[in-house]
Amino acid sequence: MDILFLVGVIVFVACAVLLKDMMKAAICLMVSSIIMGIIFFRLHAPYAGVFEISVIAGLVMVLFIMTISLIGGDADVKEPPVPIAVFIFLFLVFSLVVALKIPGLPIDQSRVLPIGSVKIGEVLWIRRTFDIIGQVGVIFAGVFVLLSVVGARRKNGK
């Protein structure tokens, strides 16, 4: 079951890269986000799953689709003629390398993490409060930069 989800994510992500129609690509990315949310949920990470579905599959995709429809027909840029076979070939080679190398990677499944059954709110607000400040900084930066970028456009349009 979980294998199916993982394969689904890979397939939809690959479609998001390879499909010519930009709108279809964005929708493929959205579907892969939703599947990813389900995977997170099955890995006992419900909050991360909810965020993945609501924010990435919801908000970011709305932004993508808005941009694509604003730009209209010019969104489908003619890509260089790299045949899909090249992609599949590279992908297979890469998979082989990874399959050979993964056991050597230091991703240890048997260690014991120190934090056990802590509530997520406590971690977010009590243990990692500085991160919240950082997020405020990121959001401020994003808002101000968007304002300046969009403002420039308006001035240009006049």
Next chain:
Amino acid sequence: MFLFIFVAIPLIVASVMLIIGRFSRDVLPDFLANLCFFLLLCASIMISCSWPGTGQYMHILKWFSTNLNIKVVLDGLSLLMIFTISIVSLSVGLFSINYMGKYGSKSLYYAILLVLVASMNGIVLTADLFTMYIFIEAAGIASYGLVSLGRTRYSTEGAFKYLVLSAIASSFILLGIAGVFVNTGTTDIRSISASGFSSKFFIILFLTGFSFKCGLVPFHTWMPDAYTAAPAVLPAISSGIFVKVAGVYTVARIFFNALPFSAGVSSVMVYLGIISIVVGALLALGQSGLKRLLAYSSISQVGYIILGIGIGTPLGIIGGLLHMFNHAIFKSLLFLNAGAVEYTCGTDDSLKLGGLGKNMPFTSTTNVIGLLSAAGVPPLNGFWSKLIIVVALFKANMFLYGFIAILASVLTLGYLLLIQRRVFFGKIKECFENIVDVPFWMNLSMVGLGLVCVWVGVSFAPILIKWVLPAANVLMQGIRTSFCALGGIL
């Protein structure tokens, strides 16, 4: 509480900046932002004065008597960075009073600049790798915004290219942090160091990511494009401090304090440094645009810093850190000079300019100081740091690299003098005959930075003892070598 103001005050001022911009177009935003930068500079000097020289300040904020656990940590290295950030941001702030007038809304610009400064302070004041990553991203987003302020087609494209390459770099860094987290269960630098975790794969990820952020060859391509397209304040603050905070500082933190500093890391850093020094200097030779030339020169100078730190000996680290401070000062100065030239003449292409020195005496003089300092001519500040790096190279038996470093320094002098002659000396072109010198605040900030260059060059021992030695001590703790013997060289 006191340390936390370095992050909190700029963020608070940035949040009210847009509302203030409704009431007052220029005066209030100028005043508030520069007051904020000035306060931070005063605070950093105050902390330096009361600094015992070793150990670290750690504050854990309390809020309604619950532990909020905003752990703000300041040690010698952070202090050096905070001090550098404060100086450069104040001079950039003063410079933009006159300079940013034609680039749209000033309050918006100051808001972005303040978020950038707050994020850089956050990067150096945290002891947690993941928090560091968040602030790197925040500062990155603010930088894209400043690039796109150029209001031309190229600035949008430069900003986008910067965004994509920077996102690749961030993903390398984040992957490295995630790997450390998955393996040790923590992102706190001290706990990581205590756990003794080390892995070649993640070290490579970190090195690649931070080489992008530093703009080291072969990961440098974003730098010239972004800097050329942006208003000159962005390269001044980005090459001056952001590259150092997000690249050099974090590399030093991770490889000296969190992960063990191995011989492999050392040699990779030395190679990257040498390649950047040579390639950056050679590429700078062929440029005629001032900002583009200075961008390549930055690549070369950051190479010196990485080279010095990468040697891993006490002397090398001291030289690298001192050069980091010096480069922040003189490269911001040179970029601001380029901005002043662009402000008066409307172009920064040196082939179209000529003989400006007569009408712009301050800009011309400070530019000479900056370029001599960059080339390492005694007695200016760049000389001492390059000297220490070269001596460290010879002491570590890397004679070839030492000679390359000296030759590249001569090359630097060559191309910068060439530019100086083309732009400021010689006969004035008739289209620029009746230009006037830049306004007061721009001159003030350039002269201030020039004075710092001279002051550090003439009396570099106090700077070394007060700021650089404690910072180097912090890094040396990571390689656990006795550092007491070094007192002898002063």
Next chain:
Amino acid sequence: MVNNALHNGLAYTYTVFAMLFIGFYCIFTRRSMIRLLIGIEIISKAICLFIISGSYPQGTAVAQVLVITVIVIEVCVMAVGLGLVINAYRRSKSIDVRDFSNLKG
């Protein structure tokens, strides 16, 4: 709930690397600005999966907090990136990076 053998079989890690590969392939071969942003999005998704699956059997609270933060950052980067795309399109009627004429690196 989740098959433990699957977990030790490193299928998740393989998926992470596959997604990283697809993301980088996208960034290095595609020419549309929007497509580049999709590539960045894919890479960050892969890293989120890595954090969650890598810390699965024990505590996931911290891992979830990290992932949530990464997602927030991602939203801001995407918003700014798409704003730049629209801006570039208004200026030059093209979102093809090959038309970035003045960027020589």
